[in-house]
Amino acid sequence: MKIAILGYGTIGSGVFEIFESNAANIKKKAGDGIDVKYVLDLRDFPGEAVEKRLVHDFRVIAEDPEIACVVETMGGVEPAYSFVKELLLRGKSVCTSNKELVAKHGAELLEIARQKKENFFFEASVGGAIPVIRPINESFAADEIEEICGIVNGTTNYILTKMFEDGEDFATALAEAQEKGYAERNPAADVEGHDACRKIAILASLACGAHVNYEKIYTEGITKLTTVDLGYARKLGKSIKLIAQMRREGEAVFATVSPMLVGNDSPLFAVNGVFNGILVKGRYSGQIMFYGRGAGKLPTAAAVAADVVECARNVGKNEPVFWSGKEQQLADRMEEVNEFFVRVSVADEDRVREAFDKITEVSPAEGEFAFTVRNVSERDFIEKMKGIRIINRIRILNV
Amino acid sequence: MKIAILGYGTIGSGVFEIFESNAANIKKKAGDGIDVKYVLDLRDFPGEAVEKRLVHDFRVIAEDPEIACVVETMGGVEPAYSFVKELLLRGKSVCTSNKELVAKHGAELLEIARQKKENFFFEASVGGAIPVIRPINESFAADEIEEICGIVNGTTNYILTKMFEDGEDFATALAEAQEKGYAERNPAADVEGHDACRKIAILASLACGAHVNYEKIYTEGITKLTTVDLGYARKLGKSIKLIAQMRREGEAVFATVSPMLVGNDSPLFAVNGVFNGILVKGRYSGQIMFYGRGAGKLPTAAAVAADVVECARNVGKNEPVFWSGKEQQLADRMEEVNEFFVRVSVADEDRVREAFDKITEVSPAEGEFAFTVRNVSERDFIEKMKGIRIINRIRILNV
Numbered sequence: 001m002k003i004a005i006l007g008y009g010t011i012g013s014g015v016f017e018i019f020e021s022n023a024a025n026i027k028k029k030a031g032d033g034i035d036v037k038y039v040l041d042l043r044d045f046p047g048e049a050v051e052k053r054l055v056h057d058f059r060v061i062a063e064d065p066e067i068a069c070v071v072e073t074m075g076g077v078e079p080a081y082s083f084v085k086e087l088l089l090r091g092k093s094v095c096t097s098n099k100e101l102v103a104k105h106g107a108e109l110l111e112i113a114r115q116k117k118e119n120f121f122f123e124a125s126v127g128g129a130i131p132v133i134r135p136i137n138e139s140f141a142a143d144e145i146e147e148i149c150g151i152v153n154g155t156t157n158y159i160l161t162k163m164f165e166d167g168e169d170f171a172t173a174l175a176e177a178q179e180k181g182y183a184e185r186n187p188a189a190d191v192e193g194h195d196a197c198r199k200i201a202i203l204a205s206l207a208c209g210a211h212v213n214y215e216k217i218y219t220e221g222i223t224k225l226t227t228v229d230l231g232y233a234r235k236l237g238k239s240i241k242l243i244a245q246m247r248r249e250g251e252a253v254f255a256t257v258s259p260m261l262v263g264n265d266s267p268l269f270a271v272n273g274v275f276n277g278i279l280v281k282g283r284y285s286g287q288i289m290f291y292g293r294g295a296g297k298l299p300t301a302a303a304v305a306a307d308v309v310e311c312a313r314n315v316g317k318n319e320p321v322f323w324s325g326k327e328q329q330l331a332d333r334m335e336e337v338n339e340f341f342v343r344v345s346v347a348d349e350d351r352v353r354e355a356f357d358k359i360t361e362v363s364p365a366e367g368e369f370a371f372t373v374r375n376v377s378e379r380d381f382i383e384k385m386k387g388i389r390i391i392n393r394i395r396i397l398n399v
Numbered sequence: 400m401k402i403a404i405l406g407y408g409t410i411g412s413g414v415f416e417i418f419e420s421n422a423a424n425i426k427k428k429a430g431d432g433i434d435v436k437y438v439l440d441l442r443d444f445p446g447e448a449v450e451k452r453l454v455h456d457f458r459v460i461a462e463d464p465e466i467a468c469v470v471e472t473m474g475g476v477e478p479a480y481s482f483v484k485e486l487l488l489r490g491k492s493v494c495t496s497n498k499e500l501v502a503k504h505g506a507e508l509l510e511i512a513r514q515k516k517e518n519f520f521f522e523a524s525v526g527g528a529i530p531v532i533r534p535i536n537e538s539f540a541a542d543e544i545e546e547i548c549g550i551v552n553g554t555t556n557y558i559l560t561k562m563f564e565d566g567e568d569f570a571t572a573l574a575e576a577q578e579k580g581y582a583e584r585n586p587a588a589d590v591e592g593h594d595a596c597r598k599i600a601i602l603a604s605l606a607c608g609a610h611v612n613y614e615k616i617y618t619e620g621i622t623k624l625t626t627v628d629l630g631y632a633r634k635l636g637k638s639i640k641l642i643a644q645m646r647r648e649g650e651a652v653f654a655t656v657s658p659m660l661v662g663n664d665s666p667l668f669a670v671n672g673v674f675n676g677i678l679v680k681g682r683y684s685g686q687i688m689f690y691g692r693g694a695g696k697l698p699t700a701a702a703v704a705a706d707v708v709e710c711a712r713n714v715g716k717n718e719p720v721f722w723s724g725k726e727q728q729l730a731d732r733m734e735e736v737n738e739f740f741v742r743v744s745v746a747d748e749d750r751v752r753e754a755f756d757k758i759t760e761v762s763p764a765e766g767e768f769a770f771t772v773r774n775v776s777e778r779d780f781i782e783k784m785k786g787i788r789i790i791n792r793i794r795i796l797n798v
Contacts, residue, residue, distance in 0.1 A: 028721070144424060285528035288690065293686070
């Protein structure tokens with residue numbers, strides 16, 4: 001099988017490397033040798049192994065009938081979307097690591113693949129090397145997914161781990177992450193939760209079989225967390241993680257991204273540094289967690305390459321993926337019931353006690369009154385805290 | 400699609416329950432309704448939903464051309480093996496949760512399935528609800544698996560968790576596990592490591608693409624562990640787990656089952672109670688862990704039912720599973736290099752110091768001398784400890 005790679009960046013060059021260095025093994029698994037015929041990039045790479053496969057014009061790839069499968073690792077919505085759509089319409093399968101593309105256009109691209117009896121695979125778009133898309137689609141095929149709850153962004157998890165373990169403040173931990181190449185120079189997509197938001201939109205769409213619009217997912221980042229918050233977490237025997245969550249309650253589907261306190265009895269507690277952990281709860285299967293490197297050149301590339309092998313095994317046969325174009329309505333998040341940890345000024349203690357029937361006091365930092373309160377909807381929380389200045393409030397995960 | 404279930408025990412009745420209670424969802428995922436036409440059991444279940452599907456004669460199922468797929472949940476090698484083989488030869492797919500059957504005859508049954516363009520699936524045979532067989536086969540298709548390291552037996556993990564957390568001795572923890580239904584009245588298969596041995600044989604066969612004979616895997620159970628050992632573990636910041644392991648070193652493949660000390664920085668450390676955790680290390684993917692309920696009626700049944708859905712999606716198409724009948728040679732375990740934790744009498748301290756160049760002392764229990772020693776082969780360890788009475792020695796996991 002002849003394939004092409006769009007984009008010779010970190011992931012694309014990793015995919016190229018794997019097909020070069022593990023060719024014999026892959027041939028056995030795919031039932032056919034997989035040959036990278038073209039790599040699309042604007043740059044030249046003189047002297048490198050990729051040099052002879054480089055093309056600068058997408059049309060060479062699109063119009064070559066020999067190309068059966070294309071890897072898209074350019075990132076971003078355009079031109080990736082136009083390219084991928086054309087390739088699928090021309091009867092080529094596509095494997096991508098591009099979460100922006102999948103979150104926005106996944107349903108449409110899957111539908112085209114279905115019609116053309118080709119495949120559109122995107123295992124690497126969530127959790128890097130961690131198998132999670134295919135397990136949700138296949139291993140939970142006889143189950144109903146009630147909840148997905150994950151640490152899906154390695155950058156923020158690295159920062160939060162540093163803040164938790166070494167007592168660093170947000171700015172220091174971020175700078176360190178940038179220095180190590182774990183965070184971009186413009187870190188907004190990670191630290192504001194946008195990356196996690198796209199990933200949970202993808203997982204929730206697969207769990208619901210309908211399109212979850214990422215723009216409608218309530219998203220809170222980690223920029224407001226301080227060392228004092230992490231200190232409280234330690235006192236409570238918990239850690240703070242950026243949690244991307246989808247849960248069903250009857251017919252209602254809630255989806256949110258926000259920093260949450262995670263207890264040391266949760267399997268997510270020990271997911272540290274750049275690692276990701278994704279907990280999927282099935283009605284029959286119970287809790288299953290998938291854990292591993294959520295990013296990085298070779299781990300992510302290995303997931304893309306496995307998708308290509310799956311394409312080779314299924315030439316002319318569409319593997320069904322359940323994600324229709326119908327929009328999945330999300331429930332009003334004001335109805336979502338949570339447990340909260342709250343910090344207010346010591347002066348507000350009485351007003352807090354008046355507002356809530358039952359709170360649990362937490363040993364406070366100086367000048368503060370701190371408590372947790374259970375079974376409160378977002379709406380009630382806002383209502384009851386009206387007029388009380390909140391220093392910070394963090395939701396508590398009970399998974 | 401019409402299916403049959405062989406054996407209406409815990410798992411078989413769970414599979415029946417899932418196909419009854421989740422029919423609409425399953426139909427969507429499978430592309431076809433899945434109808435349980437027969438259930439084979441020696442017993443009658445008067446008044447129960449299953450009553451009308453019950454048959455007592457295997458031939459009814461084998462000879463019904465309408466049956467496209469059969470679930471085998473009888474357990475044990477015979478008559479399961481004869482039944483499954485005949486069904487595959489007759490062109491029916493088979494899904495099983497039977498680890499004894501798969502460990503012993505997996506290669507042969509897969510080969511028949513391949514020839515008949517049917518499928519032989521066994522996701523539930525290892526790790527219950529945890530997807531691990533299919534991820535190894537598909538998600539690591541472009542990778543090379545260097546190591547598998549798992550807690551794959553819930554009974555022993557429950558016992559060890561009780562011993563570690565509550566300071567119970569082995570007999571008390573076992574009795575409690577039996578009372579809760581986590582351990583059989585005859586617990587040998589679990590506590591002597593035989594169950595874990597079959598499971599790692601299955602995983603290792605898939606990782607190597609060749610048959611790993613479970614009878615050749617060195618297997619040590621947990622019956623010799625005492626509260627004193629667990630006390631040492633706590634002091635070392637570690638826990639003790641029954642670890643089923645396969646690892647490659649160059650061309651050599653080692654496979655063992657033994658209790659090991661697991662550090663609190665390992666993702667396996669927090670796998671407690673009846674949960675299972677399986678760590679798979681790929682050359683490109685790095686460490687991936689799969690975690691969840693390794694047993695139980697509905698979790699295991701959900702995995703079997705997902706296999707049935709996969710059969711329905713692949714009628715007349717064999718999904719390749721890489722496990723040939725060629726025997727994978729295991730390396731001489733005397734060559735395996737480990738780190739050991741060792742307890743001897745205080746009287747033997749000098750002899751120990753003489754025997755090893757470098758040991759690390761561990762604060763000892765009364766009358767004992769305790770130490771750890773690195774980079775020692777099994778052969779050297781036995782050699783050097785000749786003439787020294789070992790109170791206990793436990794290998795240390797560095798994963």
